[in-house]
Amino acid sequence: MKVIIDEDKCVGAGQCVLAAEEVFDQREDDGIVVLLDAVPSEELHSSVEDAAARCPALAIEVLK
Amino acid sequence: MTDTRPTTRTQPAARPQPTVRTCPFDPPREYRTLRDEDPIAPVAFPDGTNGWLVTRHADVRAVLSDPRFGANRRPARATALPAGTPVPPPPPGMFLMMDAPEHTRIRRLLTGQFTVRRMRQLAPAVERIVAEHLDAMASAEQPVDLVRAFALPIPSLVICELLGVPYEDRADFQRNSSTMLRLDASQEEVQQAHLAMNRHIHELVLAKRARPTDDILSGLVQEGSLTDEEMAGVGALLLLAGHETTANMIALGTMCLLGNPGQLAALRADASLWDNAVEELLRYLTIIQFGLRRVAREDLELDGHHIEAGTTVLASLTSGNRDAEQFPGDPDQLDVLRKYSPHLAFGHGVHQCIGQQLARVEMKAALSALLDRFPTLRLAVPADQVPMRDDMLIYGVHELPVTW
Numbered sequence: 001m002k003v004i005i006d007e008d009k010c011v012g013a014g015q016c017v018l019a020a021e022e023v024f025d026q027r028e029d030d031g032i033v034v035l036l037d038a039v040p041s042e043e044l045h046s047s048v049e050d051a052a053a054r055c056p057a058l059a060i061e062v063l064k
Numbered sequence: 065m066t067d068t069r070p071t072t073r074t075q076p077a078a079r080p081q082p083t084v085r086t087c088p089f090d091p092p093r094e095y096r097t098l099r100d101e102d103p104i105a106p107v108a109f110p111d112g113t114n115g116w117l118v119t120r121h122a123d124v125r126a127v128l129s130d131p132r133f134g135a136n137r138r139p140a141r142a143t144a145l146p147a148g149t150p151v152p153p154p155p156p157g158m159f160l161m162m163d164a165p166e167h168t169r170i171r172r173l174l175t176g177q178f179t180v181r182r183m184r185q186l187a188p189a190v191e192r193i194v195a196e197h198l199d200a201m202a203s204a205e206q207p208v209d210l211v212r213a214f215a216l217p218i219p220s221l222v223i224c225e226l227l228g229v230p231y232e233d234r235a236d237f238q239r240n241s242s243t244m245l246r247l248d249a250s251q252e253e254v255q256q257a258h259l260a261m262n263r264h265i266h267e268l269v270l271a272k273r274a275r276p277t278d279d280i281l282s283g284l285v286q287e288g289s290l291t292d293e294e295m296a297g298v299g300a301l302l303l304l305a306g307h308e309t310t311a312n313m314i315a316l317g318t319m320c321l322l323g324n325p326g327q328l329a330a331l332r333a334d335a336s337l338w339d340n341a342v343e344e345l346l347r348y349l350t351i352i353q354f355g356l357r358r359v360a361r362e363d364l365e366l367d368g369h370h371i372e373a374g375t376t377v378l379a380s381l382t383s384g385n386r387d388a389e390q391f392p393g394d395p396d397q398l399d400v401l402r403k404y405s406p407h408l409a410f411g412h413g414v415h416q417c418i419g420q421q422l423a424r425v426e427m428k429a430a431l432s433a434l435l436d437r438f439p440t441l442r443l444a445v446p447a448d449q450v451p452m453r454d455d456m457l458i459y460g461v462h463e464l465p466v467t468w
Contacts (some may be wrong), residue, residue: 053406
C-alpha cells in the first residue's frame with residue numbers, strides 16, 4: 001500500500017488523524033495533513049482506508 | 065453565479081420537504097420511502113422555492129463534495145420569501161456561505177486552531193468546567209433544567225475562552241444566536257440579530273487590536289490578512305456554531321441515553337466505549353435537522369436527473385445517517401457498539417465542520433461525567449412533555465428537566 005496526500009485539497013478537518021494517527025498528523029500552524037508514513041505496514045491498512053473514506057475533501061489517495 | 069428560482073417546468077411533481085417527526089429521535093418517516101423509491105426527488109421548500117432533495121448516504125456525500133455545487137446563500141426559513149427576492153451576497157467573513165478561493169482563504173486561517181492535537185490538549189480544561197457545573201447542579205434544587213445548568217454553559221464557556229469573548233456577554237449572544245436559528249423568525253429579525261452579533265465581535269476586535277491576548281480573535285488581528293469586518297463575521301460564525309450545536313448534542317444525547325437504558329448500562333460498564341458512543345450519538349441524532357443546501361453552479365446531471373444552474377439541492381444529513389446501505393443492521397436503533405462508519409453529522413466536503421474535534425472533546429467530557437456523577441439521573445417529566453426544537457434549524461430540546 002502506498003499513500004498519497006494532496007495538501008491543496010486538505011481542509012484540516014482532522015478525520016484522518018482520528019482514523020490512523022500512526023500515519024497522519026496535522027501541521028501545527030494551519031492544520032493541513034502531514035503524512036508520517038507513506039508506506040504503512042499491513043496491520044495499518046484498514047485504518048488508512050478508513051482515513052481515506054472519512055476525508056471530507058478527498059485529499060487522501062491509497063494505491064494498492 | 066445567481067441563485068434563480070427554478071421553474072416548475074423541470075420539476076412537475078415537487079413534494080413538500082419532510083419536516084414532521086413522529087418520534088423525538090427519528091427523522092421524518094418519509095425519508096425512508098424517499099431513500100428506497102425516489103432518492104433524488106423534486107421538492108418544494110417551506111420558503112416557497114423548489115429544488116431537489118437528496119436522501120441516500122452516498123448521494124449526500126457526492127453532492128457535498130462536488131465542486132459543481134456552490135455554497136447556499138439563501139437563508140433556510142419557514143416563511144415564504146416574496147417572488148424575485150434577490151439573494152444577498154454573503155456578509156464579510158461568513159465563509160460558510162462562500163466558495164473557493166474566498167472560502168479557502170478564510171478557513172485556512174482557522175484550521176490550525178482546531179487540530180486534533182490542540183483540542184485534545186484542551187480536554188483537561190473542558191473536564192474542569194464540566195466538574196464545576198456538576199458540583200453546582202448537585203447543590204441546586206431539583207428538578208434542574210439540564211440545558212441551562214449544564215448543556216449550554218459548557219460549550220458556550222469553552223468557545224468564549226477560545227475566541228476571546230467575555231462569557232459575561234452571554235445573555236446577548238445567546239439570545240441573538242437563538243433568533244438566527246428560529247425557523248419562524250422574519251428575515252429582518254435574523255438580520256438584526258446577525259448585525260448585533262457582528263457589532264459585538266467588531267468591538268472586541270478593536271479592543272484586541274489595542275491589547276492582544278492569547279485567543280483566536282487576537283491571533284486573527286495579529287495575522288493581519290482579514291479586515292475588521294471579516295474578523296467580526298468569522299468570530300460571530302464561530303461563536304454561533306460553537307455553542308448551539310454542541311449544547312443540543314449534550315442535552316439531546318442525555319435524553320436519548322436515558323431512553324435507551326441498555327445502551328447506557330453498556331457505557332457505564334465500559335468507559336472505553338465513549339469515543340464510539342459519541343460518534344454513534346452524532347450519527348443517530350444528527351441535529352442539523354433540515355440538511356445542507358447547495359446551489360448548482362451549472363446545468364448538470366445527477367443520477368439521471370437534469371438539474372438546472374441556480375437550483376437548490378438539499379442534502380439530507382439526517383436521512384443519509386439512517387441509510388441501511390451505509391449503516392448495516394438497524395440504522396434506526398442507537399447502538400454504541402456499532403463499528404464506526406463515516407457519518408454525516410458534521411457535513412461533508414470542504415465545508416465539513418471546522419470545530420468537530422472540539423465538539424467530540426466536549427461531548428465525551430460532558431456526557432461521561434454527567435452520567436457518572438448522577439447514577440440515578442432521570443427525566444423529571446414524561447418524555448413526551450419535553451419541548452423539542454422542531455422549530456429551530458438545529459434540533460434538540462428547548463429544556464430538559466432532570467432529577468436524580
